[in-house]
Amino acid sequence: MTSSPEPLPLERRYRRLLASYPPAYRAERSEEMIATLxxxxxxxxxxxxxxxxxxLGVHGLRTRLRLAARDLRTPLAADAAHHAALVTLAVAAAAAVATVVGVSFLGQTAVYRGALHRPYSAPARVAVGLLLAAMPAALIAAGCGLQRLARWLAGAGGVGALGAGAVLTAHDRSDINGSHLFGMVVVLCLPGLLLWLARPEGADVRRAVLRARCLVLGGLLSMIFTLVVGAEELAGELVAPRGDPSLHVESKNLADSGLNLIVAMTLAGLAAGNLASGVRRERDPRRLAVACAMSIPWLAAAIGTLLTPALFRPEAAELGGDRLSTNLIQVGYTLAAFGVLGVLARGSLGRSRRASSTSSPEGIHRDAC
Amino acid sequence: MASGPLREPTFLILTSLAAEPRHGYGIIQDVEGLSEGRVRLRAGTLYGSLDRLVEQGLAAADREEVEQGRLRRYYRITGAGRQLLEAEVARLAANARAAGHRLGLEGLAP
Structure with missing residues (x-):
């Protein structure tokens, strides 16, 4: 379309600035924009x-977000989110069962042995048990194809846990129960959110944009959370003399509670779910890029959370038995999550093969911008 | 999205297109004139607004021309865009009249 073989320096620089726009958009618009500039x-x-x-930088990024949001409406993206939701739900259900068993029968969380200073009161145990039972129930409902029921159960479990966490934390500020419960709440709220994101039907542009923002915001919040945990941990290490457990007990409680690792596994499951669906379904680089872009903040948060204790607490091994049992439980969760993921990915591959043998591939380009 | 007050750049872009189809630089110049030099659109803002207008069916690409080796794409206002602009003009005029009354500026109000 362009003419002169040797573009002016200004034009060359403007073209470089247009790199903030997505490639598909540039192919359509860059000549026209250069002419105007x-x-x-x-x-x-x-x-x-x-x-x-x-x-140009700001509007290029906004255009990228807008197009990514539009891609969220495609069946593939909804599928990726759906897989991620199921994986997350499986992790949350496992965590819920472990917590109910621990809190109700042992008077402490099973995730991190000895984490609670005092056991919960009897009504609190019943309430926590009922709330967390929503997660396995939601998983079963999702497995039976009752997506609507699964969404409501997961949402109710997440919101209920949020309320219980707030009430218990407000009731007894001195106890560390609050911070542990908060970690569980973070995990338990995710499946409901993801199942909601995975809703393919009735998606309009505004809702799709909202979904994209939720994903990005969730990723950013996780990263901030990771950094805060890391900073607290580091502060605890710097202030406390080595070997004196009483002084850095606060940061230790937060970082060692195991919640960061549960969050990490949940997020890794989400990222892997996105990636697996994106890679396996259609070998379209643009769609794969969307799946990767959706996963990057989460994946970064997952890796960051996993690395935080290792980076800031090299002597973590000294913690001994508790640490070991925590790690074993976490390894179990991870394996379970990835097992579920593998089954889902295989199932979807079979489905897509069957589908592609009967129907023609759909076009990528919807109505041009 | 199509309801509610329009943002000023969007309002001015639609106003500019209401007269005749224009290309990007034509819109920038016209909007600067319409706003008496107050609003000088930058390319990113202009094309961001145009994308939204086209997506909402308020404006549409009209034709393409090559001038001095450069691609010019012209945009025009659609029927829906004209209706929205008319509604917005009525709303702004009513507001201006009401404010004029309160300030005792009846003579100046349209």
């Missing part, structure tokens, strides 16, 4: 004004 620039100008650079 060059017409608006004084002839002797060599460098784009800073305001132009900022404007």
């Amino acid at each position: 060059m017409s608006a620039a004084p002839t002797q100008r060599q460098w784009p004004p800073v305001a132009d650079a900022l404007d």
Whole structure:
């Protein structure tokens, strides 16, 4: 489309700035935008004004978000989110069962042995048990194809756990139960959110944008959470003399509670679910890119959370038995989650093969922007 | 999205297209004139607004021309865009009249 073999330096620089826009959009629009930018620039100008650079950068990123949000409406993205939701639900159900068993029968969380200073009161145990039972129930409902019921159960479990966490934390501020329960709440809220994200029907643009923002925001919050845990841990290490457990007990409680690792596994399951669905379904690089982009913040958070204790507490091995049992439980969760993921991915591969033998492949490009 | 007050750049872009189809740089110049130099659209903002307008069916691509080796794509306002702009004009005029009354500026109000 363009003419001159040797573009002006200003044009070259404007073209570089347009790299903030997605490639598909650039292919459609860049010549037209360059024409407008060059017409608006004084002839002797060599460098784009800073305001132009900022404007193009911001709008390029916004366009990327907008197109990613639109891709969330495609069946593949909904499928990826659905798989991720099931994996997360499986992890949450396992965590819920472990917590109910621990809290109701042992008076402490099974995830991190000896984590609770005091056992919960009897009504609290019943309430926690009822709330957490929603997670396995939601998993069973999802397995039976009752998606609507699964969504409601997972949502109710998550919201209920949030309420219980708030009440218990407010009731007894001095106890560390609150922070442990908070970790569980983070995990338990995820399946409901993901099942909601996976809703393929009735998606309009605004809802799709909201979903994309939820995913990005969730990833960012997880990263911030990871950093906060890491910073607390580091502060505890710096302030407390080595070998004196009483002084850095607060940061130890937070970092060692096992919740960060559960969150990490949940997020890794989510990321893997996205990736597996994206890779296996259709070998379309654009769709794969969407799946990767959806996964990056979560994956970064997962890796960060896993590395945090290792980076800041190299002597973690000294913690001995508790640490070991925690790790074993976590390894079990991880294996279970990835097992479920493998089954799901195989199932979807078979389905997509059957589908592709009967129907024609759908076009990628919906109505042009 | 199509209801509710329009943001000023969007309002001015639609106003600019209401007269005749224009290309990107044409819209920038016209909007600067319409706003008496107050609003100087940058390309990113302009094309972001145009994308939204086209997506909502308020504007559409009209034709393409090559001028001095550069691609010019012209945009036009659609029927829905015209209706929305008319509704917005009525709303703004009513607001201006109401404010004029309160300030005792009846003579100046349209």
